[in-house]
Amino acid sequence: MIYSKIIGTGSYLPAKVLTNYDLEKIVDTSHDWIVSRSGIVERHIAADDELTSDLALQASRKAIAAAGISADEIDLVIVATTSPDQLFPSTACILQDKLGIKSRGPAFDIQAVCGGFVYALNTADMYIKGGQAKTALVVGAEVLSRMLDWSDRTTCVLFGDGAGAVILSASDKPGIAASKLHADGSHRDMLKAEGNIRNGEVDGDPFIKMDGQAVFKFAVKVLSDVVDELLEEKGMSGSEINWLVPHQANIRIIEATSKKIGLSMDNVIVTVANHGNTSAASIPLALDTAVRDGRIQAGQNILIEAVGGGFTWGAVLIKW
Numbered sequence: 001m002i003y004s005k006i007i008g009t010g011s012y013l014p015a016k017v018l019t020n021y022d023l024e025k026i027v028d029t030s031h032d033w034i035v036s037r038s039g040i041v042e043r044h045i046a047a048d049d050e051l052t053s054d055l056a057l058q059a060s061r062k063a064i065a066a067a068g069i070s071a072d073e074i075d076l077v078i079v080a081t082t083s084p085d086q087l088f089p090s091t092a093c094i095l096q097d098k099l100g101i102k103s104r105g106p107a108f109d110i111q112a113v114c115g116g117f118v119y120a121l122n123t124a125d126m127y128i129k130g131g132q133a134k135t136a137l138v139v140g141a142e143v144l145s146r147m148l149d150w151s152d153r154t155t156c157v158l159f160g161d162g163a164g165a166v167i168l169s170a171s172d173k174p175g176i177a178a179s180k181l182h183a184d185g186s187h188r189d190m191l192k193a194e195g196n197i198r199n200g201e202v203d204g205d206p207f208i209k210m211d212g213q214a215v216f217k218f219a220v221k222v223l224s225d226v227v228d229e230l231l232e233e234k235g236m237s238g239s240e241i242n243w244l245v246p247h248q249a250n251i252r253i254i255e256a257t258s259k260k261i262g263l264s265m266d267n268v269i270v271t272v273a274n275h276g277n278t279s280a281a282s283i284p285l286a287l288d289t290a291v292r293d294g295r296i297q298a299g300q301n302i303l304i305e306a307v308g309g310g311f312t313w314g315a316v317l318i319k320w
Contacts, residue, residue, distance in 0.1 A: 003172065008065070010060060010063030010165045012062070013275055020041060026156075028153055034157045044162055046146075056091065059139060059165040079092040081109055082144070084109060090109040093108075106132075113280070114249060117138070117164075121316055122316060124138045135169050137168075138284075142278050144277075155207070160276035161278065162275050162282075163281050165284055174319045178234050181313075182226060188311070190214045191211070218307070218311065219257075227305055236301075241263060241302075241303045242302065243290065245303070251273075269296075302319075
């Protein structure tokens with residue numbers, strides 16, 4: 001039996017930091033208001049010359065080093081992103097080239113917004129279990145700051161830029177233990193960015209728009225449901241989860257979800273204060289933080305879960 005196992009993690013945040021106090025000078029808001037409603041203190045903003053692939057490159061190099069492999073051993077590259085470098089080619093193809101990978105294995109993007117990393121991890125897992133890849137690079141990378149209306153305080157205070165990456169390798173020991181993915185396009189108007197390119201011009205509103213209350217209620221319900229679904233399939237209880245690594249969107253969603261699945265916040269990895277909602281990058285950012293500070297240890301059960309525009313949502317159970 002072939003399994004896929006995470007053997008390295010990495011993350012990268014741009015140097016520029018935008019604090020809540022900085023935002024007070026830009027839009028009608030306050031540090032206390034932002035913290036009370038989201039838990040966010042600061043977010044990172046990509047430099048003018050930094051592309052999504054550049055952020056992904058930095059995170060990938062760290063993951064490759066942590067895994068103790070060379071880039072040429074990677075035969076699958078998947079990048080989860082909502083903010084690609086360009087319409088095409090894919091950010092994954094661009095990243096493959098920047099890393100100097102010569103294997104010519106598959107490289108492609110996945111667009112599931114904040115659910116992108118769980119979708120990408122599940123996809124890489126299936127490639128490895130199916131014998132079509134041996135070593136996969138899975139990246140969540142975003143430059144969301146370029147999709148924000150800086151006069152809209154309901155969205156501009158929430159999002160930031162960053163990247164996180166993992167290396168998956170074929171193994172004879174379980175790693176990715178189970179996955180559950182879902183989508184429901186009927187809720188697509190609650191969180192969206194409708195802009196497109198037509199005849200060389202932007203057609204429609206390119207900025208992120210969100211119905212915050214509706215998203216909150218939907219997220220808490222589907223996240224707790226998908227976790228229950230996954231644990232029931234595995235015959236496990238919430239008490240057997242060592243660490244929950246949730247999508248870092250909003251501390252209130254994280255707290256409400258952990259409560260509904262009966263998990264103490266002491267067992268939840270929370271990094272949202274330091275980088276805000278980085279969409280597909282948020283889970284690998286949090287995962288890398290907890291691996292490097294020693295909280296996540298070999299043999300532990302790690303649960304990751306996310307929900308994003310689409311709506312897409314899912315959870316993955318990992319035996320570390």
